[in-house]
Amino acid sequence: MLTIKEVAKLAGMSKSTVSRVLNNSGYVSNEARQKIEKVIKEHQYKPSAAAVSLSKQESSIIGVVIPEIDNPFFAEVLKGITKMADENGFSLIFCDTQNSGEKELKALGMLEQQRVRGVIITPAMGYGKESIDIIKGALSKLAVPIVVVDRDFDDSEWDTVYFQNYESGYLAAESLIKAGNERIAIILGDMQLKIARERYRGFQDAMAAYHRVILDKDVWKGDFTTDTAYELMKRMIASGDLPDAMVTTNNRTSMGFLKAMVEAGITVGKDIAAVGIDRIPTLDALGFHFSCVSRDTEEMGKMAIRLLMRRMAEPDGSRNIWVVPCKLELKGSERKQGE
Structure with missing residues:
Protein backbone atom coordinates (compact mmCIF):
# COMPACT_ATOMS: atom_id res chain seq x y z
CA MET A 1 0.00 0.00 0.00
CA SER A 48 -3.02 6.41 7.04
CA ALA A 49 -3.80 7.13 10.68
CA ALA A 50 -1.74 10.28 10.35
CA ALA A 51 -3.90 11.58 7.53
CA VAL A 52 -7.06 10.67 9.45
CA SER A 53 -5.84 12.62 12.48
CA LEU A 54 -5.24 15.66 10.28
CA SER A 55 -8.79 15.50 8.93
CA LYS A 56 -10.02 15.71 12.52
CA GLN A 57 -8.05 18.91 13.04
CA GLU A 58 -5.57 17.09 15.24
CA SER A 59 -1.84 17.69 15.32
CA SER A 60 0.43 15.52 13.20
CA ILE A 61 3.40 16.15 15.51
CA ILE A 62 4.88 13.33 17.58
CA GLY A 63 7.12 13.96 20.57
CA VAL A 64 10.13 11.65 20.94
CA VAL A 65 11.82 11.62 24.34
CA ILE A 66 15.15 9.78 24.61
CA PRO A 67 17.78 9.62 27.36
CA GLU A 68 21.04 9.54 25.37
CA ILE A 69 21.07 11.08 21.92
CA ASP A 70 24.81 10.35 21.63
CA ASN A 71 24.30 6.63 22.23
CA PRO A 72 24.54 4.63 18.94
CA PHE A 73 21.69 2.42 20.14
CA PHE A 74 19.28 5.34 20.37
CA ALA A 75 20.61 6.79 17.13
CA GLU A 76 19.49 3.61 15.35
CA VAL A 77 16.11 3.67 17.11
CA LEU A 78 15.65 7.29 16.00
CA LYS A 79 16.50 6.32 12.43
CA GLY A 80 13.63 3.84 12.44
CA ILE A 81 11.24 6.35 14.03
CA THR A 82 12.17 9.04 11.52
CA LYS A 83 11.80 6.78 8.48
CA MET A 84 8.36 5.52 9.49
CA ALA A 85 7.14 8.95 10.60
CA ASP A 86 8.22 10.51 7.31
CA GLU A 87 6.46 7.82 5.28
CA ASN A 88 3.21 8.50 7.12
CA GLY A 89 3.18 12.29 7.18
CA PHE A 90 4.17 12.90 10.80
CA SER A 91 6.52 15.59 12.05
CA LEU A 92 8.77 14.98 15.04
CA ILE A 93 10.00 16.92 18.06
CA PHE A 94 13.07 15.31 19.65
CA CYS A 95 13.94 15.78 23.33
CA ASP A 96 17.21 14.53 24.86
CA THR A 97 16.87 14.15 28.63
CA GLN A 98 20.50 13.12 29.23
CA ASN A 99 19.15 10.53 31.67
CA SER A 100 17.81 13.27 33.94
CA GLY A 101 14.37 12.78 35.46
CA GLU A 102 14.07 16.54 35.93
CA LYS A 103 14.82 17.21 32.26
CA GLU A 104 12.40 14.47 31.28
CA LEU A 105 9.53 16.10 33.18
CA LYS A 106 10.36 19.47 31.58
CA ALA A 107 10.34 17.83 28.15
CA LEU A 108 6.93 16.28 28.76
CA GLY A 109 5.60 19.63 29.95
CA MET A 110 6.83 21.27 26.76
CA LEU A 111 5.24 18.54 24.62
CA GLU A 112 1.95 19.05 26.43
CA GLN A 113 2.07 22.75 25.51
CA GLN A 114 2.81 21.82 21.90
CA ARG A 115 -0.33 19.66 21.84
CA VAL A 116 1.48 16.72 20.25
CA ARG A 117 -0.54 13.88 18.75
CA GLY A 118 1.41 11.23 20.62
CA VAL A 119 4.64 10.52 22.48
CA ILE A 120 7.35 7.88 22.10
CA ILE A 121 9.55 7.71 25.19
CA THR A 122 12.48 5.82 26.60
CA PRO A 123 12.49 6.78 30.29
CA ALA A 124 15.60 8.18 31.96
CA MET A 125 17.66 5.94 34.26
CA GLY A 126 17.39 5.53 37.97
CA TYR A 127 13.67 5.62 38.66
CA GLY A 128 12.81 4.53 42.18
CA LYS A 129 9.18 3.86 43.13
CA GLU A 130 8.37 7.48 43.98
CA SER A 131 9.91 8.90 40.81
CA ILE A 132 8.22 6.23 38.70
CA ASP A 133 4.89 7.42 40.07
CA ILE A 134 5.83 11.00 39.12
CA ILE A 135 6.74 10.14 35.54
CA LYS A 136 3.65 7.97 35.17
CA GLY A 137 1.55 10.91 36.33
CA ALA A 138 3.22 13.23 33.81
CA LEU A 139 2.57 10.78 30.97
CA SER A 140 -1.06 10.31 31.98
CA LYS A 141 -1.54 14.09 32.08
CA LEU A 142 -0.63 14.33 28.39
CA ALA A 143 -3.81 12.43 27.51
CA VAL A 144 -2.40 11.28 24.16
CA PRO A 145 -1.23 7.89 22.86
CA ILE A 146 2.06 6.83 24.48
CA VAL A 147 4.55 4.19 23.37
CA VAL A 148 7.36 3.19 25.74
CA VAL A 149 10.50 1.92 24.01
CA ASP A 150 13.14 -0.36 25.56
CA ARG A 151 12.90 0.64 29.24
CA ASP A 152 9.49 -0.55 30.31
CA PHE A 153 7.88 0.34 33.64
CA ASP A 154 6.61 -2.22 36.11
CA ASP A 155 2.78 -2.27 35.96
CA SER A 156 2.84 -0.07 32.86
CA GLU A 157 -0.46 0.76 31.15
CA TRP A 158 1.07 1.95 27.87
CA ASP A 159 1.90 0.23 24.62
CA THR A 160 5.50 -0.97 24.66
CA VAL A 161 8.27 -2.03 22.30
CA TYR A 162 10.98 -3.89 24.14
CA PHE A 163 13.83 -6.33 23.75
CA GLN A 164 14.15 -9.93 24.95
CA ASN A 165 16.12 -8.83 27.98
CA TYR A 166 15.85 -12.06 29.97
CA GLU A 167 16.74 -14.13 26.92
CA SER A 168 19.72 -11.91 26.10
CA GLY A 169 21.21 -12.39 29.58
CA TYR A 170 20.62 -16.13 29.35
CA LEU A 171 22.17 -16.44 25.88
CA ALA A 172 25.24 -14.40 26.83
CA ALA A 173 25.99 -16.59 29.84
CA GLU A 174 25.14 -19.84 28.05
CA SER A 175 27.45 -19.06 25.13
CA LEU A 176 30.35 -18.47 27.51
CA ILE A 177 29.62 -21.71 29.35
CA LYS A 178 29.43 -23.71 26.12
CA ALA A 179 32.74 -22.16 25.05
CA GLY A 180 34.37 -23.84 28.05
CA ASN A 181 34.55 -21.02 30.59
CA GLU A 182 34.10 -21.99 34.23
CA ARG A 183 34.19 -18.79 36.27
CA ILE A 184 31.95 -16.17 34.66
CA ALA A 185 31.45 -12.63 35.93
CA ILE A 186 28.96 -9.91 34.98
CA ILE A 187 28.82 -6.12 34.97
CA LEU A 188 25.26 -5.21 35.91
CA GLY A 189 23.25 -2.26 34.66
CA ASP A 190 21.18 0.15 36.74
CA MET A 191 19.13 -2.31 38.83
CA GLN A 192 16.35 0.22 39.32
CA LEU A 193 15.57 -0.41 35.66
CA LYS A 194 13.48 -3.43 34.75
CA ILE A 195 15.71 -4.23 31.76
CA ALA A 196 18.75 -4.55 34.05
CA ARG A 197 16.95 -6.86 36.43
CA GLU A 198 15.69 -9.04 33.58
CA ARG A 199 19.14 -9.37 32.00
CA TYR A 200 20.64 -10.36 35.33
CA ARG A 201 17.86 -12.87 35.97
CA GLY A 202 18.58 -14.48 32.59
CA PHE A 203 22.28 -14.66 33.49
CA GLN A 204 21.50 -16.24 36.86
CA ASP A 205 19.17 -18.84 35.37
CA ALA A 206 21.70 -19.88 32.71
CA MET A 207 24.41 -20.27 35.34
CA ALA A 208 22.06 -22.37 37.50
CA ALA A 209 20.95 -24.49 34.53
CA TYR A 210 24.58 -25.43 33.83
CA HIS A 211 25.47 -25.83 37.51
CA ARG A 212 27.81 -22.85 37.63
CA VAL A 213 28.31 -20.93 40.86
CA ILE A 214 28.09 -17.13 40.78
CA LEU A 215 30.69 -15.69 43.15
CA ASP A 216 29.87 -12.44 44.95
CA LYS A 217 33.18 -10.97 43.79
CA ASP A 218 32.17 -11.60 40.18
CA VAL A 219 28.99 -9.49 40.30
CA TRP A 220 30.02 -5.93 39.48
CA LYS A 221 27.35 -3.32 40.17
CA GLY A 222 27.37 -0.96 37.23
CA ASP A 223 24.83 1.52 35.89
CA PHE A 224 24.91 1.04 32.09
CA THR A 225 27.52 3.79 31.63
CA THR A 226 30.98 3.56 30.09
CA ASP A 227 32.72 5.43 32.90
CA THR A 228 31.36 3.23 35.69
CA ALA A 229 32.18 0.00 33.86
CA TYR A 230 35.69 1.30 33.17
CA GLU A 231 36.31 2.14 36.84
CA LEU A 232 34.94 -1.21 38.00
CA MET A 233 37.16 -3.09 35.60
CA LYS A 234 40.24 -1.15 36.68
CA ARG A 235 39.49 -2.32 40.22
CA MET A 236 39.11 -5.89 39.03
CA ILE A 237 42.38 -5.75 37.14
CA ALA A 238 44.19 -4.22 40.12
CA SER A 239 43.00 -7.12 42.28
CA GLY A 240 44.89 -9.54 40.05
CA ASP A 241 41.93 -11.90 40.15
CA LEU A 242 40.42 -12.11 36.68
CA PRO A 243 37.50 -14.45 35.96
CA ASP A 244 37.55 -16.67 32.91
CA ALA A 245 34.86 -14.64 31.21
CA MET A 246 32.68 -11.54 31.47
CA VAL A 247 29.14 -10.63 30.44
CA THR A 248 28.65 -6.94 29.73
CA THR A 249 25.01 -5.85 29.83
CA ASN A 250 24.81 -3.04 27.25
CA ASN A 251 26.93 -1.32 24.61
CA ARG A 252 28.33 1.35 26.92
CA THR A 253 29.20 -1.19 29.59
CA SER A 254 31.03 -3.16 26.90
CA MET A 255 33.01 -0.07 25.90
CA GLY A 256 34.05 0.62 29.49
CA PHE A 257 35.11 -3.02 29.91
CA LEU A 258 37.10 -3.01 26.67
CA LYS A 259 38.79 0.31 27.45
CA ALA A 260 40.07 -1.03 30.78
CA MET A 261 41.27 -4.27 29.20
CA VAL A 262 43.13 -2.52 26.38
CA GLU A 263 44.83 -0.07 28.76
CA ALA A 264 46.02 -2.97 30.93
CA GLY A 265 47.30 -4.98 27.96
CA ILE A 266 44.73 -7.71 28.54
CA THR A 267 43.54 -9.26 25.28
CA VAL A 268 39.85 -10.09 25.07
CA GLY A 269 39.50 -13.50 23.44
CA LYS A 270 42.90 -14.58 24.73
CA ASP A 271 43.37 -13.60 28.37
CA ILE A 272 39.66 -13.22 29.16
CA ALA A 273 36.53 -14.19 27.25
CA ALA A 274 33.56 -11.86 26.89
CA VAL A 275 30.09 -11.54 25.40
CA GLY A 276 28.22 -8.24 25.42
CA ILE A 277 24.57 -7.37 25.05
CA ASP A 278 24.05 -5.10 22.02
CA ARG A 279 26.18 -4.88 18.90
CA ILE A 280 28.75 -2.06 18.68
CA PRO A 281 29.07 -1.15 14.97
CA THR A 282 32.33 0.73 15.52
CA LEU A 283 34.04 -2.47 16.72
CA ASP A 284 32.88 -4.30 13.59
CA ALA A 285 34.24 -1.49 11.42
CA LEU A 286 37.61 -1.73 13.19
CA GLY A 287 37.77 -5.51 12.78
CA PHE A 288 37.48 -6.13 16.53
CA HIS A 289 35.74 -9.49 16.89
CA PHE A 290 33.54 -8.93 19.94
CA SER A 291 30.78 -11.48 20.45
CA CYS A 292 27.37 -10.09 21.35
CA VAL A 293 23.66 -10.63 21.69
CA SER A 294 22.20 -8.20 19.17
CA ARG A 295 18.81 -6.79 18.17
CA ASP A 296 17.34 -4.88 15.24
CA THR A 297 17.34 -1.42 16.80
CA GLU A 298 16.06 0.40 13.72
CA GLU A 299 13.10 -1.95 13.63
CA MET A 300 12.33 -1.02 17.25
CA GLY A 301 11.87 2.58 16.12
CA LYS A 302 9.62 1.55 13.24
CA MET A 303 7.58 -0.62 15.58
CA ALA A 304 7.08 2.35 17.91
CA ILE A 305 5.47 4.44 15.15
CA ARG A 306 3.30 1.53 14.05
CA LEU A 307 2.06 1.03 17.60
CA LEU A 308 1.38 4.73 17.99
CA MET A 309 -0.64 4.77 14.77
CA ARG A 310 -2.60 1.72 15.92
CA ARG A 311 -3.37 3.44 19.22
CA MET A 312 -4.55 6.55 17.36
CA ALA A 313 -6.93 4.38 15.36
CA GLU A 314 -8.04 2.29 18.36
CA PRO A 315 -7.77 4.53 21.43
CA ASP A 316 -9.75 2.14 23.63
CA GLY A 317 -8.05 -1.07 22.54
CA SER A 318 -6.16 -3.37 24.93
CA ARG A 319 -2.49 -2.74 25.66
CA ASN A 320 -0.06 -3.86 22.94
CA ILE A 321 3.39 -5.25 23.70
CA TRP A 322 5.71 -5.89 20.76
CA VAL A 323 8.97 -7.73 21.37
CA VAL A 324 12.12 -7.47 19.26
CA PRO A 325 13.95 -10.82 19.35
CA CYS A 326 17.58 -11.18 20.29
CA LYS A 327 20.24 -12.83 18.14
CA LEU A 328 23.50 -14.40 19.30
CA GLU A 329 26.51 -13.32 17.22
CA LEU A 330 29.63 -15.30 18.12
CA LYS A 331 32.78 -13.74 16.70
CA GLY A 332 35.51 -15.39 18.77
CA SER A 333 35.69 -13.42 22.02
CA GLU A 334 33.43 -15.93 23.77
CA ARG A 335 36.39 -18.24 24.32
CA LYS A 336 39.93 -17.72 25.57
CA GLN A 337 42.64 -18.51 23.03
CA GLY A 338 43.76 -22.11 23.14
CA GLU A 339 40.55 -23.36 24.74
Whole structure:
Protein backbone atom coordinates (compact mmCIF):
# COMPACT_ATOMS: atom_id res chain seq x y z
CA MET A 1 0.00 0.00 0.00
CA LEU A 2 1.23 3.49 -0.88
CA THR A 3 2.32 5.99 1.74
CA ILE A 4 1.54 9.70 1.57
CA LYS A 5 5.19 10.25 0.61
CA GLU A 6 4.85 7.92 -2.39
CA VAL A 7 1.57 9.56 -3.48
CA ALA A 8 3.35 12.94 -3.41
CA LYS A 9 6.26 11.58 -5.47
CA LEU A 10 4.00 10.01 -8.10
CA ALA A 11 1.97 13.20 -8.41
CA GLY A 12 5.06 15.40 -8.44
CA MET A 13 3.80 17.34 -5.43
CA SER A 14 4.86 17.96 -1.83
CA LYS A 15 3.49 15.89 1.06
CA SER A 16 1.85 18.99 2.53
CA THR A 17 -0.07 19.54 -0.73
CA VAL A 18 -1.24 15.91 -0.69
CA SER A 19 -2.34 16.34 2.94
CA ARG A 20 -4.38 19.41 2.03
CA VAL A 21 -6.15 17.46 -0.72
CA LEU A 22 -6.80 14.50 1.58
CA ASN A 23 -8.18 16.73 4.32
CA ASN A 24 -9.87 19.26 2.02
CA SER A 25 -8.12 22.06 3.88
CA GLY A 26 -6.06 24.97 2.58
CA TYR A 27 -5.57 26.14 -0.98
CA VAL A 28 -4.62 23.67 -3.73
CA SER A 29 -4.76 24.56 -7.42
CA ASN A 30 -7.18 22.61 -9.62
CA GLU A 31 -4.28 21.19 -11.64
CA ALA A 32 -2.49 19.92 -8.55
CA ARG A 33 -5.68 18.51 -7.07
CA GLN A 34 -6.46 16.62 -10.28
CA LYS A 35 -2.96 15.08 -10.40
CA ILE A 36 -3.15 13.95 -6.80
CA GLU A 37 -6.70 12.59 -7.10
CA LYS A 38 -5.66 10.67 -10.23
CA VAL A 39 -2.80 8.94 -8.34
CA ILE A 40 -5.10 8.20 -5.40
CA LYS A 41 -7.73 6.65 -7.69
CA GLU A 42 -5.27 4.65 -9.82
CA HIS A 43 -3.50 3.17 -6.80
CA GLN A 44 -6.58 2.93 -4.55
CA TYR A 45 -4.75 4.86 -1.87
CA LYS A 46 -6.29 4.91 1.61
CA PRO A 47 -5.15 7.57 4.10
CA SER A 48 -3.02 6.41 7.04
CA ALA A 49 -3.80 7.13 10.68
CA ALA A 50 -1.74 10.28 10.35
CA ALA A 51 -3.90 11.58 7.53
CA VAL A 52 -7.06 10.67 9.45
CA SER A 53 -5.84 12.62 12.48
CA LEU A 54 -5.24 15.66 10.28
CA SER A 55 -8.79 15.50 8.93
CA LYS A 56 -10.02 15.71 12.52
CA GLN A 57 -8.05 18.91 13.04
CA GLU A 58 -5.57 17.09 15.24
CA SER A 59 -1.84 17.69 15.32
CA SER A 60 0.43 15.52 13.20
CA ILE A 61 3.40 16.15 15.51
CA ILE A 62 4.88 13.33 17.58
CA GLY A 63 7.12 13.96 20.57
CA VAL A 64 10.13 11.65 20.94
CA VAL A 65 11.82 11.62 24.34
CA ILE A 66 15.15 9.78 24.61
CA PRO A 67 17.78 9.62 27.36
CA GLU A 68 21.04 9.54 25.37
CA ILE A 69 21.07 11.08 21.92
CA ASP A 70 24.81 10.35 21.63
CA ASN A 71 24.30 6.63 22.23
CA PRO A 72 24.54 4.63 18.94
CA PHE A 73 21.69 2.42 20.14
CA PHE A 74 19.28 5.34 20.37
CA ALA A 75 20.61 6.79 17.13
CA GLU A 76 19.49 3.61 15.35
CA VAL A 77 16.11 3.67 17.11
CA LEU A 78 15.65 7.29 16.00
CA LYS A 79 16.50 6.32 12.43
CA GLY A 80 13.63 3.84 12.44
CA ILE A 81 11.24 6.35 14.03
CA THR A 82 12.17 9.04 11.52
CA LYS A 83 11.80 6.78 8.48
CA MET A 84 8.36 5.52 9.49
CA ALA A 85 7.14 8.95 10.60
CA ASP A 86 8.22 10.51 7.31
CA GLU A 87 6.46 7.82 5.28
CA ASN A 88 3.21 8.50 7.12
CA GLY A 89 3.18 12.29 7.18
CA PHE A 90 4.17 12.90 10.80
CA SER A 91 6.52 15.59 12.05
CA LEU A 92 8.77 14.98 15.04
CA ILE A 93 10.00 16.92 18.06
CA PHE A 94 13.07 15.31 19.65
CA CYS A 95 13.94 15.78 23.33
CA ASP A 96 17.21 14.53 24.86
CA THR A 97 16.87 14.15 28.63
CA GLN A 98 20.50 13.12 29.23
CA ASN A 99 19.15 10.53 31.67
CA SER A 100 17.81 13.27 33.94
CA GLY A 101 14.37 12.78 35.46
CA GLU A 102 14.07 16.54 35.93
CA LYS A 103 14.82 17.21 32.26
CA GLU A 104 12.40 14.47 31.28
CA LEU A 105 9.53 16.10 33.18
CA LYS A 106 10.36 19.47 31.58
CA ALA A 107 10.34 17.83 28.15
CA LEU A 108 6.93 16.28 28.76
CA GLY A 109 5.60 19.63 29.95
CA MET A 110 6.83 21.27 26.76
CA LEU A 111 5.24 18.54 24.62
CA GLU A 112 1.95 19.05 26.43
CA GLN A 113 2.07 22.75 25.51
CA GLN A 114 2.81 21.82 21.90
CA ARG A 115 -0.33 19.66 21.84
CA VAL A 116 1.48 16.72 20.25
CA ARG A 117 -0.54 13.88 18.75
CA GLY A 118 1.41 11.23 20.62
CA VAL A 119 4.64 10.52 22.48
CA ILE A 120 7.35 7.88 22.10
CA ILE A 121 9.55 7.71 25.19
CA THR A 122 12.48 5.82 26.60
CA PRO A 123 12.49 6.78 30.29
CA ALA A 124 15.60 8.18 31.96
CA MET A 125 17.66 5.94 34.26
CA GLY A 126 17.39 5.53 37.97
CA TYR A 127 13.67 5.62 38.66
CA GLY A 128 12.81 4.53 42.18
CA LYS A 129 9.18 3.86 43.13
CA GLU A 130 8.37 7.48 43.98
CA SER A 131 9.91 8.90 40.81
CA ILE A 132 8.22 6.23 38.70
CA ASP A 133 4.89 7.42 40.07
CA ILE A 134 5.83 11.00 39.12
CA ILE A 135 6.74 10.14 35.54
CA LYS A 136 3.65 7.97 35.17
CA GLY A 137 1.55 10.91 36.33
CA ALA A 138 3.22 13.23 33.81
CA LEU A 139 2.57 10.78 30.97
CA SER A 140 -1.06 10.31 31.98
CA LYS A 141 -1.54 14.09 32.08
CA LEU A 142 -0.63 14.33 28.39
CA ALA A 143 -3.81 12.43 27.51
CA VAL A 144 -2.40 11.28 24.16
CA PRO A 145 -1.23 7.89 22.86
CA ILE A 146 2.06 6.83 24.48
CA VAL A 147 4.55 4.19 23.37
CA VAL A 148 7.36 3.19 25.74
CA VAL A 149 10.50 1.92 24.01
CA ASP A 150 13.14 -0.36 25.56
CA ARG A 151 12.90 0.64 29.24
CA ASP A 152 9.49 -0.55 30.31
CA PHE A 153 7.88 0.34 33.64
CA ASP A 154 6.61 -2.22 36.11
CA ASP A 155 2.78 -2.27 35.96
CA SER A 156 2.84 -0.07 32.86
CA GLU A 157 -0.46 0.76 31.15
CA TRP A 158 1.07 1.95 27.87
CA ASP A 159 1.90 0.23 24.62
CA THR A 160 5.50 -0.97 24.66
CA VAL A 161 8.27 -2.03 22.30
CA TYR A 162 10.98 -3.89 24.14
CA PHE A 163 13.83 -6.33 23.75
CA GLN A 164 14.15 -9.93 24.95
CA ASN A 165 16.12 -8.83 27.98
CA TYR A 166 15.85 -12.06 29.97
CA GLU A 167 16.74 -14.13 26.92
CA SER A 168 19.72 -11.91 26.10
CA GLY A 169 21.21 -12.39 29.58
CA TYR A 170 20.62 -16.13 29.35
CA LEU A 171 22.17 -16.44 25.88
CA ALA A 172 25.24 -14.40 26.83
CA ALA A 173 25.99 -16.59 29.84
CA GLU A 174 25.14 -19.84 28.05
CA SER A 175 27.45 -19.06 25.13
CA LEU A 176 30.35 -18.47 27.51
CA ILE A 177 29.62 -21.71 29.35
CA LYS A 178 29.43 -23.71 26.12
CA ALA A 179 32.74 -22.16 25.05
CA GLY A 180 34.37 -23.84 28.05
CA ASN A 181 34.55 -21.02 30.59
CA GLU A 182 34.10 -21.99 34.23
CA ARG A 183 34.19 -18.79 36.27
CA ILE A 184 31.95 -16.17 34.66
CA ALA A 185 31.45 -12.63 35.93
CA ILE A 186 28.96 -9.91 34.98
CA ILE A 187 28.82 -6.12 34.97
CA LEU A 188 25.26 -5.21 35.91
CA GLY A 189 23.25 -2.26 34.66
CA ASP A 190 21.18 0.15 36.74
CA MET A 191 19.13 -2.31 38.83
CA GLN A 192 16.35 0.22 39.32
CA LEU A 193 15.57 -0.41 35.66
CA LYS A 194 13.48 -3.43 34.75
CA ILE A 195 15.71 -4.23 31.76
CA ALA A 196 18.75 -4.55 34.05
CA ARG A 197 16.95 -6.86 36.43
CA GLU A 198 15.69 -9.04 33.58
CA ARG A 199 19.14 -9.37 32.00
CA TYR A 200 20.64 -10.36 35.33
CA ARG A 201 17.86 -12.87 35.97
CA GLY A 202 18.58 -14.48 32.59
CA PHE A 203 22.28 -14.66 33.49
CA GLN A 204 21.50 -16.24 36.86
CA ASP A 205 19.17 -18.84 35.37
CA ALA A 206 21.70 -19.88 32.71
CA MET A 207 24.41 -20.27 35.34
CA ALA A 208 22.06 -22.37 37.50
CA ALA A 209 20.95 -24.49 34.53
CA TYR A 210 24.58 -25.43 33.83
CA HIS A 211 25.47 -25.83 37.51
CA ARG A 212 27.81 -22.85 37.63
CA VAL A 213 28.31 -20.93 40.86
CA ILE A 214 28.09 -17.13 40.78
CA LEU A 215 30.69 -15.69 43.15
CA ASP A 216 29.87 -12.44 44.95
CA LYS A 217 33.18 -10.97 43.79
CA ASP A 218 32.17 -11.60 40.18
CA VAL A 219 28.99 -9.49 40.30
CA TRP A 220 30.02 -5.93 39.48
CA LYS A 221 27.35 -3.32 40.17
CA GLY A 222 27.37 -0.96 37.23
CA ASP A 223 24.83 1.52 35.89
CA PHE A 224 24.91 1.04 32.09
CA THR A 225 27.52 3.79 31.63
CA THR A 226 30.98 3.56 30.09
CA ASP A 227 32.72 5.43 32.90
CA THR A 228 31.36 3.23 35.69
CA ALA A 229 32.18 0.00 33.86
CA TYR A 230 35.69 1.30 33.17
CA GLU A 231 36.31 2.14 36.84
CA LEU A 232 34.94 -1.21 38.00
CA MET A 233 37.16 -3.09 35.60
CA LYS A 234 40.24 -1.15 36.68
CA ARG A 235 39.49 -2.32 40.22
CA MET A 236 39.11 -5.89 39.03
CA ILE A 237 42.38 -5.75 37.14
CA ALA A 238 44.19 -4.22 40.12
CA SER A 239 43.00 -7.12 42.28
CA GLY A 240 44.89 -9.54 40.05
CA ASP A 241 41.93 -11.90 40.15
CA LEU A 242 40.42 -12.11 36.68
CA PRO A 243 37.50 -14.45 35.96
CA ASP A 244 37.55 -16.67 32.91
CA ALA A 245 34.86 -14.64 31.21
CA MET A 246 32.68 -11.54 31.47
CA VAL A 247 29.14 -10.63 30.44
CA THR A 248 28.65 -6.94 29.73
CA THR A 249 25.01 -5.85 29.83
CA ASN A 250 24.81 -3.04 27.25
CA ASN A 251 26.93 -1.32 24.61
CA ARG A 252 28.33 1.35 26.92
CA THR A 253 29.20 -1.19 29.59
CA SER A 254 31.03 -3.16 26.90
CA MET A 255 33.01 -0.07 25.90
CA GLY A 256 34.05 0.62 29.49
CA PHE A 257 35.11 -3.02 29.91
CA LEU A 258 37.10 -3.01 26.67
CA LYS A 259 38.79 0.31 27.45
CA ALA A 260 40.07 -1.03 30.78
CA MET A 261 41.27 -4.27 29.20
CA VAL A 262 43.13 -2.52 26.38
CA GLU A 263 44.83 -0.07 28.76
CA ALA A 264 46.02 -2.97 30.93
CA GLY A 265 47.30 -4.98 27.96
CA ILE A 266 44.73 -7.71 28.54
CA THR A 267 43.54 -9.26 25.28
CA VAL A 268 39.85 -10.09 25.07
CA GLY A 269 39.50 -13.50 23.44
CA LYS A 270 42.90 -14.58 24.73
CA ASP A 271 43.37 -13.60 28.37
CA ILE A 272 39.66 -13.22 29.16
CA ALA A 273 36.53 -14.19 27.25
CA ALA A 274 33.56 -11.86 26.89
CA VAL A 275 30.09 -11.54 25.40
CA GLY A 276 28.22 -8.24 25.42
CA ILE A 277 24.57 -7.37 25.05
CA ASP A 278 24.05 -5.10 22.02
CA ARG A 279 26.18 -4.88 18.90
CA ILE A 280 28.75 -2.06 18.68
CA PRO A 281 29.07 -1.15 14.97
CA THR A 282 32.33 0.73 15.52
CA LEU A 283 34.04 -2.47 16.72
CA ASP A 284 32.88 -4.30 13.59
CA ALA A 285 34.24 -1.49 11.42
CA LEU A 286 37.61 -1.73 13.19
CA GLY A 287 37.77 -5.51 12.78
CA PHE A 288 37.48 -6.13 16.53
CA HIS A 289 35.74 -9.49 16.89
CA PHE A 290 33.54 -8.93 19.94
CA SER A 291 30.78 -11.48 20.45
CA CYS A 292 27.37 -10.09 21.35
CA VAL A 293 23.66 -10.63 21.69
CA SER A 294 22.20 -8.20 19.17
CA ARG A 295 18.81 -6.79 18.17
CA ASP A 296 17.34 -4.88 15.24
CA THR A 297 17.34 -1.42 16.80
CA GLU A 298 16.06 0.40 13.72
CA GLU A 299 13.10 -1.95 13.63
CA MET A 300 12.33 -1.02 17.25
CA GLY A 301 11.87 2.58 16.12
CA LYS A 302 9.62 1.55 13.24
CA MET A 303 7.58 -0.62 15.58
CA ALA A 304 7.08 2.35 17.91
CA ILE A 305 5.47 4.44 15.15
CA ARG A 306 3.30 1.53 14.05
CA LEU A 307 2.06 1.03 17.60
CA LEU A 308 1.38 4.73 17.99
CA MET A 309 -0.64 4.77 14.77
CA ARG A 310 -2.60 1.72 15.92
CA ARG A 311 -3.37 3.44 19.22
CA MET A 312 -4.55 6.55 17.36
CA ALA A 313 -6.93 4.38 15.36
CA GLU A 314 -8.04 2.29 18.36
CA PRO A 315 -7.77 4.53 21.43
CA ASP A 316 -9.75 2.14 23.63
CA GLY A 317 -8.05 -1.07 22.54
CA SER A 318 -6.16 -3.37 24.93
CA ARG A 319 -2.49 -2.74 25.66
CA ASN A 320 -0.06 -3.86 22.94
CA ILE A 321 3.39 -5.25 23.70
CA TRP A 322 5.71 -5.89 20.76
CA VAL A 323 8.97 -7.73 21.37
CA VAL A 324 12.12 -7.47 19.26
CA PRO A 325 13.95 -10.82 19.35
CA CYS A 326 17.58 -11.18 20.29
CA LYS A 327 20.24 -12.83 18.14
CA LEU A 328 23.50 -14.40 19.30
CA GLU A 329 26.51 -13.32 17.22
CA LEU A 330 29.63 -15.30 18.12
CA LYS A 331 32.78 -13.74 16.70
CA GLY A 332 35.51 -15.39 18.77
CA SER A 333 35.69 -13.42 22.02
CA GLU A 334 33.43 -15.93 23.77
CA ARG A 335 36.39 -18.24 24.32
CA LYS A 336 39.93 -17.72 25.57
CA GLN A 337 42.64 -18.51 23.03
CA GLY A 338 43.76 -22.11 23.14
CA GLU A 339 40.55 -23.36 24.74
